[in-house]
Amino acid sequence: MVRIGLEIHGYVNLEQTKKKLFCECFAEHGEVSPNTNICPVCTGQPGSKPMLPNKEAIDKAVEIGLMLGCKISPKLMFQRKHYSYPDLPNGYQKTMSGSYSMPVGINGKFLGIGIQQVHLEEDPARYEPSTGKVDYNRSGVPLIEIVTAPDFTSAEQVENWLKKLMTTLAYIKAIHKDAGIKADVNINIERHPRVEVKNVNSFSSIVRAINAEEKRQKKVLESKEKTEQHTRAWDDLNGVTHFMRSKETAEDYMFIPEPDLPVIDIKDDYLAKLKSRLPERPDEKIKKYENMGIEKENAEVLASEIILAELFEKISKSVDPILTAKWLRREFVRITNYNQKELDEMKITEKELIPLLKLIQHNKITEKTGQKIMNELGLKLFDVEKYVKDNRLEAVSDKGDLEKFCREAIKENPKVVDDYKNGNEKAVNFLIGQIMRKSRGTASPDEVLRLLKKLI
Ligand SMILES: [Zn+2]
Structure with missing residues (x-):
């Protein structure tokens, strides 16, 4: 060992x-x-x-x-x-x-x-x-x-x-x-005396230095050569350690x-x-989030950056934590990367995200609309509720409107409807696309599918 x-x-x-x-x-x-x-x-x-x-x-x-x-x-x-x-x-x-x-x-x-x-x-x-x-x-x-x-x-x-x-x-x-960090690595296998490998400069070099030194010590033990505690230098280029000095x-x-x-x-x-001013540790946060019902993987991503973790904790007080975790992990990180920014350079705060996620949680806007708003927020901040109203982005909740769009799409695309009737399940996606367009993306695709099946 x-x-x-x-x-x-x-x-x-x-x-x-x-x-x-x-x-x-x-x-x-x-x-x-x-x-x-x-x-x-x-x-x-x-x-x-x-x-x-x-x-x-x-x-x-x-x-x-x-x-x-x-x-x-x-x-x-x-x-x-x-x-x-x-x-x-x-x-x-x-x-x-x-x-x-x-x-x-x-x-x-x-x-x-x-x-x-x-x-x-x-x-x-x-x-x-x-x-x-x-x-x-x-x-x-x-x-x-x-x-x-x-x-x-x-x-x-x-x-x-x-x-x-x-x-x-x-x-x-x-x-x-x-x-960056530097490390000296102390390492010994079984009966081999302890060896200190000096000045290893990155995570990947630390891994390589440990593996190389483990291999070398195994050889020494097999050869029954005499050896004692000493210090070695890491040669990153050749991936080997060299004798430096006695300890x-x-x-x-x-x-x-x-x-x-x-x-x-x-x-x-x-x-x-x-x-009193120290934050909880990431491992404590992960445990706490898992207890809130968040999947381990999402909890780990949220806790990996204190900015995400703090944002999550502020938002999840008033929005469903699972929905919040999903949106922060997926959409917030996506637009951060898209805008080539670090998380701490993003101006979006809970002030924008709480109303946005509330609208999504209560099906007032569709996920797709939510993603578009996220994209816009990445460019410039605004009042989310006002923006949704001004741009008429509320999801079509009026069943009558939605049914009207569905009937139109069926009428305009008889061949696609026939394909669907003849067993081509995928044909329905085209119709859904048409209805999303008619509703300017504000219809819920699940609801559209349910209606289409009923009407065809
Ligand atoms: Zn000085």
């Missing part, structure tokens, strides 16, 4: 400050020239001291810990993690991980997988060995690290879980979604508490405030 654990790294999404962890430089700067987003602090100039940590980054880290069911540490402390590499101007990284660490959160659990630690640290600079150049733009940008227990037993399980983790963290906009221990990093920064007290009222 294979056992897999993950160390997941992602950039903290800073909605307000957009500043680095210990200075005023921009943390999110897009594509700019190297070394243009720097100051004495994040380039480690002699005599420079860190500013107090970016409070928004601390808040986000605590929120992530809470979402993953962690116990939040009452005190937070940065340590110096020493190593010598050109990407670290000070010769140490300021991090909440390490041997005497007080991580932001510990002992969590997310969808059956243990969360050992959640912590915050600064990103090192970018060193390019081929040119020897160092770009400090990203030096000091806040990074979040999530360490899982070795609870995974397959690459597929890792991938599914990671997708759900990302959906959950997107609910609180905690991780920068464009910057370093915590002593190698000479952790010491950061003397230039105070210990941060996490007070109860602060925690209570953060907790």
Whole structure:
């Protein structure tokens, strides 16, 4: 059996400050020239001291810990993690991980997988060995690290879980979604010692790295070669892992508490405030929706984006939840894609959707009319009830009118009627089409079919 654990790294999404962890430089700067987003602090100039940590980054880290069911540490402390590499101007990284660490959160659990630690640290600079150049733009940008227990037993399980983790963290906009994630993967099969595969950069690479390493470890065990715990690098191009170094221990990093920064007290009222503004998790929402009678697949789609989930919850208070789920999942997502927008760019709200879905639920307009109105709403917002009235889009509920259209269609198409009488069931669809046209799409096709059968 294979056992897999993950160390997941992602950039903290800073909605307000957009500043680095210990200075005023921009943390999110897009594509700019190297070394243009720097100051004495994040380039480690002699005599420079860190500013107090970016409070928004601390808040986000605590929120992530809470979402993953962690116990939040009452005190937070940065340590110096020493190593010598050109990407670290000070010769140490300021991090909440390490041997005497007080991580932001510990002992969590997310969808059956243990969360050992959640912590915050600064990103090192970018060193390019081929040119020897160092770009400090990203030096000091806040990074979040999530360490899982070795609870995974397959690459597929890792991938599914990671997708759900990302959906959950997107609910609180905690991780920068464009910057992606990186992971170190701990993996061992049976008696093989644990191997850490460093710096795997995408979901698909994580799956490939696990499968490749599993295969390699099997071979090692079969050959009875001696092996010990070590660190490997992932070669994405060739799909293999390479030996990197023997596993370093915590002593190698000479952790010491950061003397230039105070210990941060996490007070109860602060925690209570953060907790109160956290949303339900997607897995909790899916369960809730299923209890409302929504099919699992629809419930999962609704819960996959907090915007859809919130819209669903607002609308389903006054419209049939099953109808709401179907329309949001199918039609709302359709027009979002059609208009090449993200869900959060759509201007349509419950203000338009509640009256629209109510009209459909009470058969005041047909589904087809509903779809057309959705298309129009995708372009520009309007008062749905007024629009239906002004454009005379109410479904033909007057039986007399509908019967008149049916009789006309029968009279105008004697050959089609004969075909139908001679057993060609499909011929009736042509007649339905004619009647829909006469009624400007406002007739209910089921009702038309029932009437036609009666009249022919
Ligand atoms: Zn700076």
